[in-house]
Amino acid sequence: MLGRKQEINLKLNQITDGLVIVIAFWISHKLRYDNYGGIWPDDVKIPAFKDFIWIMSIIVPFTPLVLEITGYYHHPLQKTILLSLKQYAKTLIIIGVLIGGCVVFFQKGAQSRGVLILLTLIGGGMLLAKEYLLKKFIRRQVNLGKWQEEVILAGDVEEMKNFEDRLESELSFGLKVVKKINLENSESEDLVKSLHEYSVNRVFFAAKHVSF
Incomplete structure (x- = not known):
């Protein structure tokens, strides 16, 4: 069982990742909604951000939980970037199944695959960048005899x-x-x-x- 301090650190880490996902989701929707770079056809419009709340209600709370199940938060200083990518890929599959289940059973629309594709790339990049910065900070604390x-x-x-x-x-x-x-x-x-x-x-x- 995790010690009290480690348990608190884990929860803070998960909350932070949840906030990162919210920001990544907003950026992804903004890029697709404004068709930044002209990647998508101009005549294909997507719903407003509020219509994606139901998807966010799945992705934001469940992604950190699934990351924990895959071992994403375990011993970060001893992990390689390849292992983090594998754990993130497993999480994507599980979250994708959850969203697919909601689309089928609750007759929810997928709204925009473009937003989800962007979220996969932007969200993954932001999570890995945050993990890198956190590891760098912890290593500094370790070198100073702390943490x-x-x-x-x-x-x-x-x-x-x-x-x-x-x-x-x-x-x-x-x-x-x-x-x-x-x-x-x-x-x-x-x-x-x-x-x-x-x-x-x-x-x-x-x-x-x-x-x-």
Whole structure:
């Protein structure tokens, strides 16, 4: 279970992404409504922004929730742009199915495919840009010794040393080892006690021969 602080950060992140989607939706509608760049035929008009509210009522609240399900918000410092794109693509498919279901079952019109296409591109770009800026900010905080996730490290002495050396060379992990447990001369109760004492969310096992 996420710690209280992490849970709050997750909700704030989702709310921010919801606002980003609202802005992206407005921009997409504006570009299509005004036919910016003359991409679409001038005689094909689309409804006013208010007629898209029903679509927004699906996209805005559900997109951050689906992103969470796909793991989009999990360990952002350790993610690659390719993984973020895959998670975003999965989210698009699920949201597309939801919108399609509403069109079929509630007899709602799709209004404008052009707006949705623009939203996919603009919204995706804005979400990825926001994630990039957030990662940059967090890395800066990590380098300053702030915003580090506290973890417990368990294993043999040599492998734990290698793990810590790797953390020092790759600060972007954002991890801080608060307790080390040598599995060779410790009992399982020591790990349980440390979990309660430090209230960490993750335990890393650094051992050559560990089986579960």
